[in-house]
Amino acid sequence: MKRIIIHEEYCIGCGLCEVHCIVKHSRTGKIIRAFKEERDQIVPGVQVERDGYESFALQCRHCDDAVCIEACMTGAMHRDPETGAVLCDTDRCVGCWMCIMVCPAGAIQQGADGTVASKCDACTDEEIPVCVANCPNEALVLEDEE
Amino acid sequence: MPNWLIEPDFVVERDPDRCIQCEVCVRQCANEAHEFDEELQEVFTDSTRCVGCHRCASLCPTDAISIRPAELEFRPNENWSAQAIRNIYKQSEQGGVLLTGMGNPEPLPIYWDRMLLNASQVTNPSIDPLREPMELLTHIGSKPQRLEFSGGETPQLETTLGPQLELHVPVMFSAMSYGSISYNASEALARAANEVGTYANTGEGGLHEDLRQYAGRMIVQVASGRFGVDVDYLNSGAAVEIKIGQGAKPGIGGHLPGEKVSADISATRMIPEGTDALSPAPHHDIYSIEDLRQLIYAIKEATRYRKPVGVKIAAVHHVAAIASGCVRAGADFVAIDGYRGGTGAAPTMIRNNVGIPIEFALAAVDSRLREEGIRQDAGLIVAGSFRCAADVVKAIALGADACYIGTAALVAMGCHVCQKCYTGRCNWGIATQDPYLTRRLNPNIATRRLVNLLESWAHEIQEIMGGMGINAIESLRGNRDHLRGVNLTDRELNVLGIQMAGE
Amino acid sequence: MATNRTLPFKDMGGCSISGVMDESGRRFSGEEIIRSIRNMHERSNGLGGGFAAYGIFPERADQYCMQLMFDTPEAKRETEALLDERCNVHYAEDIPTRPHEAITDEPLLHRYFVSVEPDKSRPHLDENDLMVELHMEINTTIQDAFVFSAGKNMGCFKGVGFPEDIGEYFRLEEYEAYTWIAHGRFPTNTTGWWGGAHPFSILDWAIVHNGEISSYGINKRYLRNFGYECTLQTDTEVIAYLFDLLIRKHGLPLEVACQAMAPPFWEDIERMPEREQAQAKAIRAVYGGALLNGPFAVVVGSTGRMIGFSDRTKLRPQVCARGGDRLYIASEEAAIRTICPDPDVVWHPDGGEPVVGELQAGVQVA
Structure with a gap:
């Protein structure tokens, strides 16, 4: 099984994984409407932990x-x-x-x-989970399990 | 006293209909232009802090941010430009030298844009580089005037060639020190040079232990501060470059502020942590040409004559004579950096006003070395703003063996040419040592982008050569017949050694 | 009669070339080469034709034969004054011609058999160097004079017209040579000047060329490093000078000189055995300025030797044949078969592969 791996040294803590996770799990799937209408109703499956300059996008390891x-x-x-x-x-x-x-x-x-x-539901209906697809620094990647 | 005379350069506009208050912009701006108000639960922007690097706009998931120049117009005045006035506000406020980063942005002529290239029609077939060989392989180093062969049935080569750099693409990464750029940026340049088959230059900051695995495709630099220089360093690279000058700041040395000298940089530069790394304006063991010769040969001795040893100079008024002197002093290559060359930090007045265009410097040096019959003795590398493959082709046609790119490589890695390298707060993770920012440059991505850039330029160079009916780069090198000038005076055409379009 | 002797910056166009060498040194009349080049009439357009012949002056083989054209009697007088000053003229005559309906506006054509004395003030220059200097000086300083050739026991004959007409005009059937090379021009930009026809010659090198040298700009600058001034601004001229530089001055073996001008591709070099590879790399690295790029096929004549070779991708035609003691090289096979109907072997050499005819061992042509 392919798993989402976080290369924490490249995680920049931007939070775009959370944003796109919320959009993906919204009713409309449209970013502006998702945030304006459903922001309070969705807890993203990925959560960015931050400590100083270090950060880490965390989701279920399945x-x-x-x-x-x-x-x-x-x-x-x-x-x-x-x-x-x-x-x-x-x-x-x-x-x-x-x-x-x-x-x-x-x-x-x-x-x-x-x-x-x-x-996290691993975006099983997507080829690539949205958090991985939208990570600007390729900190989140989909890798074959070793 | 408030900085009430300091005016913003940009206005950052946030489209309230599109902003989703996700705070990505807040987390990305190291200049703290964006702020999240906890009480109002809303993002606000302070435009005075914006440097125009586009980091926030690039990452904004809803494209809610736009950045435009601040439209705060002074009464029109060709002499007292807004920039001139603002510089005085800044200096009278803070005292001291105006600092800046990157290359000269002034509206001076760009001569590459006034030279046009040739192509074959009818009498000479153009060549399709996708179907036929199109050779870019370039050797840089000292070459003899002639080869000697022993007689007999099959001739045997008797001459031994000196050490040569072998480039698969005639474009190298110019000197950018670890210190002026981040470790990740240095790593990406080194890896990309290895992957493509060209060279990256360490700059004057030494070579990090972890990067020595890539040193077979690196040129190690020796500058006036001698940072990070020992015999292992000299022998680790493919060639050694003595840096005399830099196009962005001819005549002055470098300055890396102590706060950037981290433990890692201190080890690489071989200086105490936290101290300013100041390289002197001249090499204090080179006050004349014969001293340069001694240093060249000292380095050749130290490297057992196995590495080409070159000299980098800034393009200044008597560049042809200086380059000739360098060649006669034993340089295996001469790198010339034009007045539009980049920098991590330079005094604005020097960057904008000292030096000459690389196009003229290159033409003058190549012609001079040929007149003296010593063009073979050294490779000729040019630097100082190569923006695209066509610039490279024109430089090679004027007489260069290869080009150095600095800014273009940084742009490939994400740089937006905001000219704030000297602040150490590069939001793209390139010109910074701040661990919060350096992690933004994933060296895997940066390497891939650099390789893509060089490969696409190589393809474009091949396409242009094919159009000319030339299938080996040595037939383009110095072949000024394939250049024609537009919008140039007779004097300019003469110095460039090219004909007018239509001639 | 003042004429415009500016040549186009490069000699662009198509052409026919043919060369025949008898490796036994047996000399034969020019009638055959005229017939061969006439066969390729379609490949030229009447704006230039010419020949070079080797072994035609056996009785004066130790003297340089300078064949010149003059547009004015003044130019002739001026040249003769210079010759008197620089060399010993042993014999001079008009180059024999016959009236020909197709040949008009002919210049004065004269030949001088000369020798040069060593220059005591410049002992490093040998007689060849002095002859090259004299040749260049006439071509660059005397407005209406031009040296067709200045080699020993050889001569160039050329002019404006179809090559077969030029051959008849110069009565070439009356000469006997062991090597003949010929050229018919199809220039796309020309000023109908006799000096602009092929062959181009320096010392005993004579070159006929079909093609265009895209690397001309750098070849010219490379040659300038070694004192060659390309006065004619034609790409053919650089080939002649490159042969002189690489073989006479640098002493390169012929195959190395040809390899410098048309080297193997790097991908082929990579596959060579180690020693050969190092040699090929060194030749390309050092002689990059001598690489001839663009489409070309040439036949080069020199004393005792005829060389045919073409660009690396062979963008212009070249066919070779052998029949008896003779080597034939031409643009078209038909031009060979018209004078040698039944050759022993016919082949198409690869691009960049030199084909060399040499006098058999022991044969003297002086």
Whole structure:
């Protein structure tokens, strides 16, 4: 499986990955409308962590041995059989936050309404995830797993 | 006292209908022109801080930002231009020398644009470089007047050629020191030179340990400050260049402020961390031509005569005589930097007013060396603003072996020629050592872009040569018959050694 | 009679060339070469034709034969005064011609057999150097005089007209030579001046050329380094001077000189064995200014030798043949077969590959 890798030495902390993640997961898919109409309703699946000049765009690693799936009591957190991506079925999520507690990467958040978990869905319908496609410094890249 | 006489150069306009308050611009501007007001939850812009580098506009995901010159007009005055007035405001406010970066921006004639190239029609077939060989391979170094062969059935070459640089494209990256540009920029130049088969020049800042793996395609520079120079450094590169002068600032030395001298730069330059790296105006062991000869031969001895040793000079009034002297002093190549050549930092008055155009300097030097019968003794490299492949072709037709590009390479890496290199706050991560900014230049991307640039220029040079019916660059070199002048006086045509269009 | 002797900056156009050498040194009449060049009538346009012949003056083989044209009697007098000053004139005569309906406006044509004494004040110059100097001086300083050739036991005959008419005009069937080379011009820009026809000659080098040298601008500047002034502003002239420089002055073996003028491509050099590669690289690096670029095919005559070669990509035609002791080189095979109907071998040399005819071992032509 191809995975999104962050070369943190080239992450410039611009936040364009977050911007494009929000647009991708908006209702209209149009950047200006997404921000004007839905900004408060979407939590991006990628989050830029900043500390001084260093920064790091973080998203779900879609682990092979995904503890979030094991920890999920309702089976909401599951692996997509086709793509191998770890996804959250929000219809089944009850908001117990066990996934957030166990995630070693800290890559799962509460959704905007605070009732279900929200995470990176690996843009499985895109050839290249939008955060990778729009990273201006190629810090985020899609690489074959070693 | 407030700087109320300092006026903004640009006005930054934000289209409120398009701005999504994502703060990308805020994070990108090292000059802090954009600010996010937490209370109002809105981005505001302070135009006085804008240098016109376009970093914010380039990264803005909604194209909400536009930047235009500040339309603050003085009463029209051909003599007292706005720039002249503003310079005085600045100097009377702050005292001191006006500083600037990049090459001369003044509206002086660009002679490349007044020379036009030839092409074949009917009597001579043009050549299609995609189907037939079109050779750009260039050797730079001292060559004998003639070769000796021993007799016998098959002639055997008896002459041994001195060391030569071998260029697959007649364009090299000009001297830009680690210090004036970031490590990532240096790495990209070195890697691109290796990939394309040309050379990058270290500049006067030494060569970082981690970059020595690329040194087979690097020219190591020795300048008046001797920063980073030891025998290993001299022997690490493919050639050694003694820097006497630079086109942007003939007659003065370099200045790297102490705050840019980080641990890494201090190790590379072999100077204490945090100290100003000031290179003297002259080499204090070169007060005349015979002293230059001694340094050339000292370096040749140190490198066991295995590397070409060249001399870089700025194009000044008597450039032909000076270049001839350098050749006679033993230089294997002479690099001439014209008055439009770039810099990381130079006094504005010097950059804008000292030196002569590279076009004239090149024509005069090539002619002079040929008149003296010593053109073979040294390669001739020219620098000082080559903007495109056509400029390169014209320079080679005038007599150059190869061109150095500095600014063009930086532009390929993202530089927007904002002329603020000397501030150390390059938003593109090129002319800066600030770790917040240097990471903006991913050397993988920069290398790729530099390689693309050189390869596209190589293709264009081949296309132009093919049109002329020339399939080897040695037949273009010094072939002024393929140049014609427009908009030039007889004197200008004479110095350039070319005919008028229509002749 | 003052004429315009400015030549176009470059001699652009197409042409026919033919050369025949008998390697046994046997001499034969000019009738054959006239027939050969006539066969390619279509390749010239009547604006220039010429010949060079080797071995035609055996009785005066140790003297330089200077063949000149004069547009005015004054020019002739001026030239003769200069010759008296610079050399010993042993014999002089009008170059024999016959009236020809196709040949008009002919200049005065005269030949001088001369020798030169060493110049004591300039001992580094040998007699060849002094002859080159005299040749250049006449061409550059005497307005209406022009040297066709000034070599030993050879001569150039040329003028405005079709080459076969020029040959008949000069009565070439009455001469016997072991090498003949000929040229018919198809210039696209010309001023119908007799001196502008081929061959171009210096000492005993004579060149006939079909093509255009795109590298002329740098070849001319390169030659100037070594004291050659390209007075005629024709690209053919640079070929003659390059042969003189590389072979006579630099002492390069013939194949090396040809390799300098039409070197192999770098991609071919890369595939050569190491020693050969180093040699080829050195030749290209050092003799870049001598590389002849653009389309050309030439035949070069010199004492005891005839060389044919063409540009690296062979953009102009050249066919070779051997029959008995003879080597034939021409633009078209038909021009060879018209005088040698049944050659032993016919071949098309590769671009840049020199074809050399040389007198057989022991043959003396003096």
